[in-house]
Amino acid sequence: MADDDLADEIDDEDADDLEDGEEGEEGEDGPKSGRKRLLIVIAAVLVLLLGGATAAFFLGYLQPVIDMITGQEETALDEEAQALISGEAVFYDLPEMLVNINTTGRKSTYLKIRVSLELEKAEDIVKVENVMPRIIDNFQVYLRELRIEDLQGSAGMYRLREELLKRVNVAVSPAQVNDVLFKEMLVQ
Numbered sequence: 001m002a003d004d005d006l007a008d009e010i011d012d013e014d015a016d017d018l019e020d021g022e023e024g025e026e027g028e029d030g031p032k033s034g035r036k037r038l039l040i041v042i043a044a045v046l047v048l049l050l051g052g053a054t055a056a057f058f059l060g061y062l063q064p065v066i067d068m069i070t071g072q073e074e075t076a077l078d079e080e081a082q083a084l085i086s087g088e089a090v091f092y093d094l095p096e097m098l099v100n101i102n103t104t105g106r107k108s109t110y111l112k113i114r115v116s117l118e119l120e121k122a123e124d125i126v127k128v129e130n131v132m133p134r135i136i137d138n139f140q141v142y143l144r145e146l147r148i149e150d151l152q153g154s155a156g157m158y159r160l161r162e163e164l165l166k167r168v169n170v171a172v173s174p175a176q177v178n179d180v181l182f183k184e185m186l187v188q
Contacts (some may be wrong), residue, residue: 074155092128099143112186118179127175139166
């Protein structure tokens, strides 16, 4: 029996040594697997960041940052400021127009309008004066087809401005009109 007890004790010690050894191996593998996991997470984060930066670049979201770094934004602002300071914009007043606008009832409705054209250069004034009958004709034909509902609100004014600008640019081509400015507009 003593031999059996001794054999059991030896077997228990060997089993404890094996368990300790296994724990030791797990302890060594634990940090290695932890490092592997950390490297995988870091690589995944880097891939996501690079993919996001690439997508932002191709979608144009990074363009303001790139312009700021390269200084291109400042030069564009400087050119605009120089144009304003030098007074390159020239304004030309068109004669007052009075047109009968389109109505469905018996009552006539009139539109009285005075506009000013913003030209790029002073040399364009001569070109505008040479085609003035064409400009006035284009404006009057368009204005006569308007309804009162077309002129209501800021959206109506914006559409009117865009249509007049498009028509005047066609008439004065190759000269360029930058804007049509309303000086007076009266619907009666």
